Amino acid sequence: MAQSNKGSIPRSFIEDLLARSDIVQVINQRVPLKKAGTTYKACCPFHSEKTPSFNVNPQKQFYHCFGCGASGDSLKFLMEYDGLSFIEAVEQLAAMSGMEVPREKLTPKQQEQQQKTKDLYDVTFAVAKYYRSQLRSHPMSEQAKAYLKSRGLTSEIAKEFVIGYAPDGWDNLVSGLHADEAMKAQLVETGMLVKKDNGRVYDRFRNRIMFPIRDGRGRVIAFGGRIINPEDQPKYLNSPETSIFHKTYTLYGLYEMRQSRQAFNNVLVVEGYMDVVALAQFGIRNAVATLGTAITAEHLDILFRQVDDVVFCFDGDEAGKKAAWKALELALPLLTETRTVKFLFLDQGEDPDSTVRKEGVEGFQRRVTQSMSISTFLFNGLEAKLSMPISTIEGQQQLISLSKPYIAQAQAAMPDLLTKVLSERVDLPVWRLGQIMGLRLASTQKNRDKKPVEITKLKAKSIVLQMFAVLFERPSWGKVFDDDFMALLTGSENAEFRFFARALSVLKENGYLLESWERWFSDAKRVKVLEQIRAIPLNDDDEFLSSLYEQIAMQITNELTSESALKKTTPENVGDMDALSAWFELQKSIKK
Structure with missing residues (x-):
């Protein structure tokens, strides 16, 4: 049995529900399907593709994408596409099929809690209807209408997002909804009324344009309000956290994005609900916004269930960059397989609405396409x-x-x-x-x-000479050798290693510039070493040189850190930096 806060759903009902449901109808309402023989096809809604590989089989009541591997039945599709829980998907599919979901008998306490939650959704829905009616008919709503028109919003888009108006005053909700004491308590619980210490209540939202916030099933769970009078503060005000509204798990515009029934390659995360609505007005339906809180890991999890590519669109000021950095820190551990995160910073003083008005939809989409990758943003930010x-x-x-x-x-x-x-x-x-x-x-x-580079093919037998030959090709690689390594070199009884330490010190002192290093080697005391280095033929290939470099460095490290070598390392050896004569004796056996 499936468990829910309304009681257990018998497994037999779920099987009967799937048997009665038509998966083609369920999916076609969200993703337009085309008949292809005995099956139906479409471009997959779960990944980006140009050639349809998403197949729906009406006989087997099953869908499968040959591109990304997504597959399942009607319930699985509702969960993945609409972002519903299993219980929510069962309830949705049952409603579409005209069936009532049976449940085990609840205890009186469970029944009370279930009714209480249902009543809260009914109250928030009633509030949304009230605010909507006030936008249409309240004598003081003209200023609100004028603001919405100035932002280019049509009556159709305002209707789709159920945008309303909260009149100025302290008791509009109580009088407008004819609220009794029980409903007043519910309005307080949903955050629509604020209760004073003396027990009196007043409207939280006053003289504001109201944006209902909906969950994945389209139920109104909270509100956001934007000021009309610039002197009022704060500019944006959201409902407080309640038993049905949790900012951590809620994204404004997500429900509307899903209802657009469009396939998206990415989702835009913008800063406010007005940005979401304004972009929707221009046909950009893949924008969502957080609600008075920074992006959370839960938000990202929800978004990555919709698409693989998330684009954060922020103002280019310090506040915008700070919010973007927070998003980077949360997103980085979640970037697996095909997931990506990008960052779009708008010009100073611009928002998505003003940008799309100036540059048009194509210009704005071009900006989205050219968004900064997470790696570029990361290292640019760290360098700063x-x-x-x-x-x-x-x-x-x-x-x-x-x-x-x-x-x-x-x-x-x-x-x-x-x-x-x-x-x-x-x-x-x-x-x-x-x-x-x-x-x-x-x-x-x-x-x-990898198969090691054949060092023995080189003319020089000395590993130090071989390292010099590599460093002459890539002098900056000398930065690898830290102070501890240098201390072992200078303290070694091996004259080659002590000379190597001296040469590395010179390279570092001259900013790892090859010209300066060559001049040092050209000194009469060292020119013979330079000749031997130049006699070593090397292939100027990064992979070859890197592999060779790694092997030599490991070989030198192993020799330096061997037990016998460490016993022979003494502080006195540090002074013997230019032991060329001893080294030249060692070089006599080298074949030229």
């Missing part, structure tokens, strides 16, 4: 927090540190991809960034599994 320019070593180190927690919480392939973007900004290989940040990246593991 740096105390040093990104061109400096200090700035790059700060960026790595700031990036780590965001990359660590990303899922699927995102950690590797974000690290790749970071590597381009700080000019370090991905594998080294993984080591620095303590992250296990799939790309790093993949490189380890």
